[in-house]
Amino acid sequence: MRPYPPQDLATFSEIEMADRFVPAFDLRDWIVETFVSEDSELFNADHAHLRDASLGVLWTNCDNGRNMRSVIGQAELMPPTAMGKWQKARAAQQVEEWFGEVPDFLLTFSAPAAHGMDDASFCALVEHELYHCGQALDMFGMPKFRKDGSPVFAIKGHDVEEFVGVVARYGAKAAGVEQMVEAANRRPLIGEASIAGVCGTCRREAA
Numbered sequence: 001m002r003p004y005p006p007q008d009l010a011t012f013s014e015i016e017m018a019d020r021f022v023p024a025f026d027l028r029d030w031i032v033e034t035f036v037s038e039d040s041e042l043f044n045a046d047h048a049h050l051r052d053a054s055l056g057v058l059w060t061n062c063d064n065g066r067n068m069r070s071v072i073g074q075a076e077l078m079p080p081t082a083m084g085k086w087q088k089a090r091a092a093q094q095v096e097e098w099f100g101e102v103p104d105f106l107l108t109f110s111a112p113a114a115h116g117m118d119d120a121s122f123c124a125l126v127e128h129e130l131y132h133c134g135q136a137l138d139m140f141g142m143p144k145f146r147k148d149g150s151p152v153f154a155i156k157g158h159d160v161e162e163f164v165g166v167v168a169r170y171g172a173k174a175a176g177v178e179q180m181v182e183a184a185n186r187r188p189l190i191g192e193a194s195i196a197g198v199c200g201t202c203r204r205e206a207a
C-alpha cells in the first residue's frame, strides 16, 4: 500500500545514477492521506496544522553517512535559506521546477533505506520528519498565523512533548528517547519500529 522508491534509486551501487534527487508525488499524497487527513486510521492530530501546508517530497540515493550512521530522512523549511543570493535563487528555482511551486516544507527520504524498511519503521520515519514541520509560536506561545489566517510554519526541534506522540505510536526506540518509558509501556498503536538511520534535521535516530 505504501509507495516505494523507484527501483533504480533503491541501491547506492548504480554509478551512473549516483546522487539523484527525484520528486515523489505518490509518496507526498500518501503522507497527506495517511497522517494528515482526519478520516485516516493513522491520522495524527499533532500534524493538523499541515492541512494548510504544501509539502514537497523527494527520494534520493545520495549516501549521507557520518560516523557510521546514515541520514535517512530530513525536513526543511522552504524557500531555501542560509545561502548566498544566487545559490538561494537557484535552489528555489530547482524546487519550483520539481513541484510547480515552492512548497512550505521539503521532505527528503533515502530511497535505499526506505526500500528495506518494514511498514512500521517507515511510518515512524515519516512521522519523525512531519514532527519537524511545525507551526511557529507567537510571543504568548500560541500558534502564529499570517494576516490572511494561514499558519506561519517553522522547523521544530525535539522536545519531550512533541515526541511522546512518536513513542506512543511506534515505541521508544523510534524516538531515540529512553526516558519516555511511560508512553513506551503502552502498546504501540501501529507497530514496533526499529532503528536504521538518523534524521538530517536533528541528527537523531529517526526509525
Ligand SMILES: [Zn+2]
Pocket (backbone or CB within 6 Å): 128, 129, 132, 199, 200, 201, 202, 203, 204, 206
Ligand atoms: Zn529529526
